[in-house]
Amino acid sequence: MKFTLSWLKTHLATDADLPTILKTLNAIGLEVEGVDNPAEKLGAFKIAKVLTAERHPQADKLQILTVDHGDGNPLQVVCGAPNARAGLIGVFGVEGAVVPANGMVLKKTAIRGVESNGMMCSTRELELGDDHDGIIELTEDAPVGQVYADWAGLNDPVIDVSITPNRQDCMGVRGIARDLAAAGLGTLNAIIVPTIEGVGPGPDVRTDDAEGCPAFYARTVRGVKNGQSPDWMAKQLKAIGQKPISTLVDITNYIMIDLGRPLHVYDMATLKGGLVARKGKAGEQVLALNGKTYTVDETMTVIADDEAVHDIGGIMGGEHSGAQDGTTDVLIECAYFTPERIAMTGQKLTLTSDARGRFERGVDPAFLDDGLSIATFLVTHLCGGTPSEATRAGSPPLEPRLLDYRPEQCLTLAGVDVPADEQQRILQSLGFGVSGEAERYDYQDGMPVHVPGHWTVTVPSWRRDVDGWPDLVEEVVRIVGLDHVPSTPLPRVPGVARPTATAEQLVERRVRRTAAARGLAEAINWSFLSEKEAASVGGGDWTLANPISEDLKVMRPSLLPGLLSATRRNMDRGASSARLFELGRRYFKQGERATVGFVLAGEKAPRGWQTGKAQAFSAFDAKAEVMALLAAAGAPVANLQSFGEASGAYHPGQSGTLRLGPKVVLAEYGVLHPSLAKQFGLTGMVVAGEIFLDAIPAKRKSGFMRAPYAPPALQAVKRDFAFVVPEQQEADALVRAVKGADKKAIVDVRLFDVFTGPGVEAGSKSLAIEVTLQPGEKSFTQEELDGISAAIVKAAQKLGGVLRG
Numbered sequence: 006m007k008f009t010l011s012w013l014k015t016h017l018a019t020d021a022d023l024p025t026i027l028k029t030l031n032a033i034g035l036e037v038e039g040v041d042n043p044a045e046k047l048g049a050f051k052i053a054k055v056l057t058a059e060r061h062p063q064a065d066k067l068q069i070l071t072v073d074h075g076d077g078n079p080l081q082v083v084c085g086a087p088n089a090r091a092g093l094i095g096v097f098g099v100e101g102a103v104v105p106a107n108g109m110v111l112k113k114t115a116i117r118g119v120e121s122n123g124m125m126c127s128t129r130e131l132e133l134g135d136d137h138d139g140i141i142e143l144t145e146d147a148p149v150g151q152v153y154a155d156w157a158g159l160n161d162p163v164i165d166v167s168i169t170p171n172r173q174d175c176m177g178v179r180g181i182a183r184d185l186a187a188a189g190l191g192t193l194n195a196i197i198v199p200t201i202e203g204v205g206p207g208p209d210v211r212t213d214d215a216e217g218c219p220a221f222y223a224r225t226v227r228g229v230k231n232g233q234s235p236d237w238m239a240k241q242l243k244a245i246g247q248k249p250i251s252t253l254v255d256i257t258n259y260i261m262i263d264l265g266r267p268l269h270v271y272d273m274a275t276l277k278g279g280l281v282a283r284k285g286k287a288g289e290q291v292l293a294l295n296g297k298t299y300t301v302d303e304t305m306t307v308i309a310d311d312e313a314v315h316d317i318g319g320i321m322g323g324e325h326s327g328a329q330d331g332t333t334d335v336l337i338e339c340a341y342f343t344p345e346r347i348a349m350t351g352q353k354l355t356l357t358s359d360a361r362g363r364f365e366r367g368v369d370p371a372f373l374d375d376g377l378s379i380a381t382f383l384v385t386h387l388c389g390g391t392p393s394e395a396t397r398a399g400s401p402p403l404e405p406r407l408l409d410y411r412p413e414q415c416l417t418l419a420g421v422d423v424p425a426d427e428q429q430r431i432l433q434s435l436g437f438g439v440s441g442e443a444e445r446y447d448y449q450d451g452m453p454v455h456v457p458g459h460w461t462v463t464v465p466s467w468r469r470d471v472d473g474w475p476d477l478v479e480e481v482v483r484i485v486g487l488d489h490v491p492s493t494p495l496p497r498v499p500g501v502a503r504p505t506a507t508a509e510q511l512v513e514r515r516v517r518r519t520a521a522a523r524g525l526a527e528a529i530n531w532s533f534l535s536e537k538e539a540a541s542v543g544g545g546d547w548t549l550a551n552p553i554s555e556d557l558k559v560m561r562p563s564l565l566p567g568l569l570s571a572t573r574r575n576m577d578r579g580a581s582s583a584r585l586f587e588l589g590r591r592y593f594k595q596g597e598r599a600t601v602g603f604v605l606a607g608e609k610a611p612r613g614w615q616t617g618k619a620q621a622f623s624a625f626d627a628k629a630e631v632m633a634l635l636a637a638a639g640a641p642v643a644n645l646q647s648f649g650e651a652s653g654a655y656h657p658g659q660s661g662t663l664r665l666g667p668k669v670v671l672a673e674y675g676v677l678h679p680s681l682a683k684q685f686g687l688t689g690m691v692v693a694g695e696i697f698l699d700a701i702p703a704k705r706k707s708g709f710m711r712a713p714y715a716p717p718a719l720q721a722v723k724r725d726f727a728f729v730v731p732e733q734q735e736a737d738a739l740v741r742a743v744k745g746a747d748k749k750a751i752v753d754v755r756l757f758d759v760f761t762g763p764g765v766e767a768g769s770k771s772l773a774i775e776v777t778l779q780p781g782e783k784s785f786t787q788e789e790l791d792g793i794s795a796a797i798v799k800a801a802q803k804l805g806g807v808l809r810g
Contacts, residue, residue, distance in 0.1 A: 006168045007245035008178045008262070009161045016182035019191025023162055029188050034483050035166050035175060042162040043244070044154035046105045047131060051075060052156060053097030054149045055125075058090050063117035072097055072125065075150015083121035088139035096131065096141045096153045098124045105132045133159075134243075163244050171470040173366035177265025180467070187434035187484050196264075198375045199382040207396030208336050209279030217306030217346040218282035218318055220401040222373045224381055225273065227334045229253070229390035253328035253335060256383045258359075265467075266339070266368060266376040267360035269308075269316060270384075273334040275326040278311030282318060282340065282398075289314050293321045293356070305350045306342060319347045319364040320356055337384065339377040341370050341401040344469075352551070370401035371466035406464040410474045418475060419482045420491050425458055431484045432477065438463030509599065512638050512698060516601055517588055519637035523630065525586040525603055530567030532590065533557035538566040541681055542654050546594045560592035564602030565654055565693055569677075569685040572604050576687065581619075582607035599698040601634055603627075604677075606691040621690040624659045627674040631663060631694045640671055640701045647737040651675050655693075665702070672696040721752070722778040722785060726797060728806035729769050732761075736772050742804055743774060746796040750785075753777040771809055 010023060021029075027037050053074040061067035061083065068089050070082045074097045082097075098104065100123055102111045107130075113122050128134035128141055147156060154160055166181065174180040179196070186193040203224065212221040233239070234255040242249050242258060249255050257268045271280070285301030291314040292298050299317060301307055308316035315326040319342030328335060347365040351357060374395070381392050412425040423431075429439050441460040464471045471477065482490065506514070521527065535556045539545040545559035552558040561567065564587050572583045586603040605627065610620040636642045644665065651660040651673035660675020674694030682691050730739060736756050744754045758773035765771050778785065778793060785793075798808050 006166045006176060006181075007163055008166075008181070009163050009241060009244045011161045012178055012241050012244075012263070013164070013182055013185075016179045016194050017185055017191045018194055019185070021190050026185065026190065027164070029185060029190050030164075030166060030181075032486050032488070033184055033188050034487075035168070035172075035181060035184065037164060038167050039165040040162050041165070042160065043132075044160035046103070047154040047159060048152060049102035050096050050098050050126060050131065050153045052143060052147050052149050052151050052153050053095060053125070055089065055091055055093045055095070061117060061119060063119070067117065069119055070125065072123070073149060074099065074123075080122040081120055082123055082125060083116040083119055084125050084140065086125065086127070086140040088142065089125065093140075094143045094145065094147050094149065096126045096143070098126055104130050106130045161244065170366060173363065173368065173469055174265070174467045176363045176366060176368075177261075178263050180265055183435065184484075187431055193434075196375070196379075198378050201378050201381050201392055201395075203392050203394035205393045207394040210281070210336075210338075210396050210398050211279065212282040212340075212399040214282055214284050214306050215399060216343060217284065218340055218342050219399050220341040220370070220373055221280075221282045221398040222339045222377050222395060223280070223336055223398075224377055224395045225334065225336050225393040226381060226384050226388075226390040227273075227393075229333060229335055229384060229388040231328060231330055231332050231388060235387060251328060251330060252387050253332065253384065256380060256387070260376065260380055260383070261359060261363065264372070264376065264379070265363055266372055267319070267363055268376065268380050269322045269338045270328045271315065271322075271326045271336040271338065272328050272332045273336050274332070276310045276315070276336070277313075280308055280310055280315070280336070280338070282306060282308055285314065291315065291317060292324045293317065294324050294327060295321065296324065299354050299356065301350075302353075304346075305353070306346055308338070308340075317350065317354070317356070318342055320351055320354075320361045321358050335384065335390075337377060337380050339373050339380065341368065341373060367469035369467035371403055373397075373401060403466065406472070408462045408464060408471075408474055408477060410460045410462045410477050412458050412460070414474055415478050415481050418478045420493060421482055421485060421489055423481055423485055427485075428481050429460075431481050432462060435480060435484070436465035436467065437477070437480075438465075508703065509698075512701075513588055513599065515637045515639075516634055516696075516698070519634060520586045520588075520601070520603065520630075523633060525584045525630075528568060528571045528585045528587045530564075530571060530587060530589070531557055532561055532592070534559050534561050534566050538570075541684055542566060543652065545592070547592055562591055562593065563654070564589055564591065564600055564695060565604070565681075566685075568602055568604040568693070569681075569687065569691075572606050572691070573686045576607065580607065581611070582609070601638075601696040601698060602693070603630055603634075603695075604691065604693045605630070606687060607689065622692045623690070624656075624661070624675045624692055627676075627692040627694045628661070631672045631674045631696060634696050635663065635672060635701070638696065638698055638701055639704060641665070645671065646741070647735065654678055654681055669700055670697065671700050717779055718782070719780045719784060722780065722790070724776050724778065724790075724794065725757075725773060726776060726794075726801075727758075727771050727773040727809040728801045729765060729771050729809050730801075730804060730806040732768050732770050734770075734772075734804060734806070739772055739801060739804055739806060740774065742800045743776060743797050746800040747793050750778050750780075750789075750793055751776060751797075752779045772806075 030037050051074050053072045055070050056073050056079055057071040059069050061069055067083055067085050070084050070089060071079045072082050073079045098111050100111055100113055111123050125140040127137050127139065129137040168175050183193050208223050208225045210221050210223040212218045231251050231253050234249050234252045238255055238259055239249040242255060247258055253270050257270055261267045284303050285305040285307045287302050289301050290298050306318035307314045308318055315323040342364045344365045344367045347361055351361045377395060385392055412428050415428060416422045432439050439460050439462055442458055462477060536559055539559040539562060542563040542565055545562045547560040549558050568585050568587055571585055575583045583606045586601060588601050590597040591600050605622040608619040609622045609626065610616060612619040632642060645663045648662045648664055650657050651662050656676040656678055662670050662673045664670050672694060677691040677693050740754045740756055744751055755775045756772060757775050760771040776797060
């Protein structure tokens with residue numbers, strides 16, 4: 006919601022400066038999103054007079070001007086504007102000024118061999134309009150040398166306020182002024198509603214859709230002359246980004262922004278018979294003012310005549326029946342549309358407009374007659390014409406809403422002690438009616454007894470959001486200031502606080518901290534993907550019927566697409582390395598599944614004099630991250646089995662899975678499939694992995710006491726073995742087989758070398774392992790060591806391994 010400071014002051018009589026107004030808006034819940042003052046960027050542009058104008062010797066379309074800009078030293082300027090001439094008073098940009106339209110810094114330069122200082126400006130160059138046919142021409146009384154913005158009254162800041170969906174009353178400048186007046190920043194000016202003396206009967210309008218359009222008021226004005234809006238109206242509309250179109254159209258836009266009341270003006274020459282608000286018919290179409298054709302259905306409210314639909318009720322008018330330059334007879338519509346119907350229609354048609362934004366919040370149903378009278382007055386005052394009587398079809402919802410309220414409820418609910426008379430002043434200044442008994446002191450048995458006040462509060466018609474006494478407390482506290490709400494600590498039960506995190510939350514916390522400690526940066530991505538992204542990782546089970554964007558349509562079956570997109574954005578911005586992880590949910594028909602995903606791309610280590618070229622990531626780096634994160638999550642890492650290729654997202658020969666048995670997959674990892682990397686715009690080596698936290702078996706509950714630490718009394722013994730095995734034999738299988746050879750004595754088995762070459766037959770490889778043996782109460786004897794060694798060799802032989810001599 007944008008408005009200028011001068012526009013605000015047409016409703017609010019105040020001496021407050023701009024910083025005070027902005028601070029108060031934020032304090033009462035109307036968040037200021039920005040302030041733009043056009044005068045700030047025009048400070049270097051002055052009013053100047055052209056003293057002489059001569060033809061450029063090297064160009065037919067250029068002139069050499071002598072320009073007086075007020076300092077007594079006329080400057081030479083080369084200008085190509087066709088209207089440049091001696092005696093013209095215009096706007097001159099001095100050397101060093103920045104042209105608002107293109108950001109160009111003006112400086113002394115030579116144009117076709119002639120020195121030029123500064124520039125005479127057009128309205129487009131100063132972003133004051135679209136005219137670029139010539140330079141600005143000012144009146145003869147314009148003071149030469151004065152800053153143009155000050156003289157033209159452009160020093161009028163534009164305030165942009167974010168309006169929450171519940172504050173329909175602040176979708177007009179007057180509602181914002183009312184709030185500021187209630188906050189003590191001035192006095193709210195009264196609205197002057199003119200009395201319209203109509204000539205002849207009103208137009209033929211009716212409503213056949215009482216649910217969607219309960220009330221349809223209208224009046225005709227004949228003999229109007231449409232044209233350009235007056236300067237004051239066009240200036241206010243342009244200041245807030247509204248393009249002036251014509252007087253009739255601009256009047257409706259001005260009233261909508263000024264008073265929060267959307268209206269529509271029809272060209273009566275385009276209408277065939279009377280107008281009716283009715284439900285649409287399947288297949289009916291309307292060409293809207295935005296140039297697009299929309300197909301309506303039976304759930305939507307439309308405005309139609311005897312032949313066609315002219316308006317999507319409360320959202321957008323039709324192009325055919327709108328006011329044109331040659332319009333002479335108009336019908337002014339002022340209707341009330343049900344907010345729920347407007348919201349549903351807008352969503353179905355994916356059509357937004359300023360009118361929809363107000364109607365679906367809920368406009369004031371009691372402002373139909375007044376809104377129609379104000380619009381009629383502006384039309385007749387600015388365009389002439391003779392108005393008719395008003396036609397009032399249907400009736401708006403005007404049932405009074407009464408609330409019981411006690412002033413002490415403010416302290417009870419919000420903790421703010423506001424005097425009753427101040428509460429009454431605030432509510433009344435916001436438009437609420439307050440009646441009832443004030444608080445008093447009575448006497449019982451000679452002792453004073455406090456009797457609290459009891460009020461009946463009438464909710465104003467423009468406050469659809471207020472439906473209970475807590476809302477009244479909110480209004481009072483909002484105006485008093487939320488910074489007056491005391492910070493009161495909640496009571497705490499004595500003793501040691503009990504843990505509140507669940508086992509799953511604790512696991513996620515450990516995993517998150519471990520990933521960060523290992524140098525990975527956490528990413529938080531959308532839980533939705535495009536259909537193309539979802540298909541790249543096997544497709545999703547859940548697709549939204551009404552997504553906010555086609556790129557956010559499918560609930561993600563994998564965390565990889567989001568991480569890959571984030572990786573690409575980082576690499577596109579010059580990052581040499583990306584190490585990202587995300588802890589989130591994947592979505593399947595069976596439910597949500599907690600998952601950790603990560604992506605490693607770019608340089609693992611930069612180039613250096615010791616290492617040479619930069620090093621890239623490999624599948625083993627991905628496996629190392631998977632093992633570390635699984636250990637943090639409490640998975641039995643020592644018992645995991647390595648299996649071959651992972652899902653289709655990974656390179657077939659450079660990926661794998663970690664499992665508990667052949668079916669329970671805890672993680673997959675590896676080099677990203679080249680086609681998937683290409684789809685996301687990634688080059689070079691990219692490795693990734695996903696850990697499925699929901700598949701990790703939960704630990705058995707054994708109480709809160711840990712087993713006492715009991716280090717072994719004797720030193721461990723280590724023995725090395727080298728086995729020649731078939732080349733396709735997995736080292737993990739050999740490690741698990743050796744570990745099972747003597748489960749009591751063997752406490753660890755570690756692969757430390759893989760060798761192929763001289764001494765090893767072709768088709769075979771040598772795997773060297775380190776076996777850690779832990780004695781119990783006494784040291785191993787040589788016979789016991791020989792027996793363990795024999796068991797290890799026997800276990801390796803079952804896999805085709807031969808002890809290397």
